[in-house]
Amino acid sequence: MKKILSIILGIAFIASCANADSKKDTANKNIEKIDRVLSMMSERAQKEIKIENKEEFLNDLEVVLAEEKKYNPEDISIYYLIDKKHYAIVGYVPKNLKPLVQNDVYGISRNDLSLRTDVEKELVKLCEAANKEGISIVVSSTYRSYEYQDKLFQKWVRIDGLEQAERESARPGTSQHQLGSAIDFGSVTHDYINTKPGKWLYENAYKYGWSLSFPRGYEDITGYMHECWHYRFIGVPACQMQKKYFNNVQQYLLEFIDFWKKI
Numbered sequence: 607m608k609k610i611l612s613i614i615l616g617i618a619f620i621a622s623c624a625n626a627d628s629k630k631d632t633a634n635k636n637i638e639k640i641d642r643v644l645s646m647m648s649e650r651a652q653k654e655i656k657i658e659n660k661e662e663f664l665n666d667l668e669v670v671l672a673e674e675k676k677y678n679p680e681d682i683s684i685y686y687l688i689d690k691k692h693y694a695i696v697g698y699v700p701k702n703l704k705p706l707v708q709n710d711v712y713g714i715s716r717n718d719l720s721l722r723t724d725v726e727k728e729l730v731k732l733c734e735a736a737n738k739e740g741i742s743i744v745v746s747s748t749y750r751s752y753e754y755q756d757k758l759f760q761k762w763v764r765i766d767g768l769e770q771a772e773r774e775s776a777r778p779g780t781s782q783h784q785l786g787s788a789i790d791f792g793s794v795t796h797d798y799i800n801t802k803p804g805k806w807l808y809e810n811a812y813k814y815g816w817s818l819s820f821p822r823g824y825e826d827i828t829g830y831m832h833e834c835w836h837y838r839f840i841g842v843p844a845c846q847m848q849k850k851y852f853n854n855v856q857q858y859l860l861e862f863i864d865f866w867k868k869i
C-alpha cells in the first residue's frame with residue numbers, strides 16, 4: 607500500500623514539474639516575442655517604447671487582451687489598427703450603431719451622429735465625470751461610413767489640394783471614424799485645447815479609456831497632424847499601457863498589439 611501511494615505521489619510530482627516547465631517555456635517564448643514584435647516596428651518607436659520589466663509587461667498585456675472580449679463580439683476589436691497603411695475590413699459597418707440624441711450628459715452638434723452602442727456607454731461615463739467637475743462636453747463627429755468619408759476626403763482635396771488633404775483627412779477605409787469608436791469633440795479646431803472641455807479631455811480622457819489618436823509631434827508616425835479634438839475609445843487598461851510603456855502614443859500601442867496577434 608505504501609509503495610502504491612509513493613508511486614502515485616511520484617507521478618503527481620513529475621506532472622506538476624512538467625506543468626511548471628511548460629508555463630516557464632511559454633513565458634520565455636513570450637519574452638522573446640516582445641523583442642521580435644519591437645524589431646518589426648519603426649526606429650523611432652523602438653527608441654521611445656520603454657519596457658523595463660518584461661514579465662510585468664506581459665501581465666499588463668494579458669489584461670489588455672482580455673479586456674477586448676468585454677466589448678461587442680459582433681464588431682471588430684476595440685484595438686483594430688486602422689491608418690494610412692491598414693484599411694478597414696471592406697464594407698465594414700459596426701453592427702450596433704446607436705444614434706445620438708440630445709441628453710443631459712453630453713451635447714451633440716448635429717442630429718445625424720451615431721456610435722457603437724457599447725462605446726456610447728463609455729462616452730456617457732466620460733461625460734458624467736466631466737459634468738461632475740462642471741465641464742460640458744459637445745460631440746461633433748462620430749461614426750462615418752466609407753461613402754461619407756470618401757465625400758469628405760474629396761471635399762478637402764478640392765479645398766486644400768491633395769498633399770494638405772492627406773495630412774488632415776483620411777482616405778475612405780482608413781479612418782478611425784469608420785469604426786464607430788472615435789469622436790471629434792467641440793469646435794474641431796486647434797484652439798479647442800485652450801477651452802475648458804478641451805483641456806479637461808486632454809488631462810482626463812485616458813482615465814475613462816479614451817485615447818488621443820494624433821498627438822503633437824507624431825505626424826511621421828500617425829500620418830496626421832496634431833488633432834486635439836479627436837479621441838478613440840480603447841478601454842482603460844489599454845490607455846494605462848499606452849502611458850506606461852508606449853510614450854503615450856496610441857499608434858505604437860495598436861501597432862504592437864496588431865503585430866503581437868499576427869506573429
Ligand SMILES: [Zn+2]
Pocket residue numbers: 747783788789790836
Ligand atoms: Zn476625427
